[in-house]
Amino acid sequence: MSEHLKWGILTTGWIAEQFASDIQLAGLHVAAVGSRSRERARALAARLSVAKAYGSYAELLADPEVDVVYIAPPHPFHAPEARAALMAGKHVLLERPFTVNAAEARSVVRLATVNKRMVMEAMWTRFLPHMARIRELIADGAIGRITSVHATHMQQLPREPTHRINALSLAGGALLDLGVYPVSFAFDLLGPPTALTAMARMNATGVDAEISLTMKHSGGALSVSTAALDQGGSNRAVVHGTQGRIEIDDVWYCPTCFSVYDDQNACIERYQTPVQGRGMQYQALALEAAIRSGTPSALMSNEQSIQIMETLDLARQQIGLRYPSDSA
Structure with a gap:
């Protein structure tokens, strides 16, 4: 395994660009950018001086050189994109909230276990x-x-x-x-x-x-x-x-x-x-260390990500807020 893992960035929004920029400041390797728009992928790759730009998430996930992906689409797509990445054999750093609800969170964690890959919630504040x-x-x-x-x-x-x-x-x-x-x-x-x-x-x-x-x-x-x-x-x-x-x-x-x-x-x-940049690099460094050691980070465990989603589910139940994906 090389000094650093090769990261793929799924989505090209501002938070994904900030994350990628921050991990580059820390010396981590961004290998590829993926978007549903090839033009947006190419534009972000150019700004970050990244060699590969893919016009679909599937193309990026099929790249054998990508070890770990950062996923930051709108909330309902967290679980589906995380599951696709895990099925493709990638480790995953998944933006907060981990998923929309606890049922989705449990399904993502189960799949990570089955595929012997790590998934971690990108609650970057904890790592500052x-x-x-x-x-x-x-x-x-x-x-x-x-x-x-x-x-x-x-x-x-x-x-x-x-x-x-x-x-x-x-x-x-x-x-x-x-x-x-x-x-x-x-x-x-x-x-x-x-x-x-x-x-x-x-x-x-x-x-x-x-x-x-x-x-x-x-x-x-x-x-x-x-x-x-x-x-x-x-x-x-x-x-x-x-x-x-x-x-x-x-x-x-x-x-x-x-x-x-x-x-x-x-x-x-x-x-x-x-702190260099916005400080989003610390979570990535922690995930890389966890992948190398084979031991998940104690700072943001899957168990607690699920517990947090259970708490948010209960809060939404109390205020009467239900999303379409809750029925999925």
């Missing part, structure tokens, strides 16, 4: 340097036992009814697109919830424009996750403990800084570190 330091501080008891986690993800996104973020047919809404970040953050620090209450404000197309989830976790800790797609917000996060707190600056789910306070409100640490 500031998140690693936060986990260290919590493990060392810097703020005592966690009592609550509060995080928001609010953006002013396009309002056109046909835009994917507002389209019921494309699993639109704040929860799956934005809310998955604070929910995943709560899972990362506290594990799955033992109880959940969700409330939402719906928009005219029938998807959630704003949603808030309050969860209770093992040991009694609480988490509050809020997301909105039609308004900006502070996009900060706070982890409260029995002996202090950690305040993460905006935008908490991207490379950023944070402060640690003791129970007397004195700042005892200020963390900041430069």
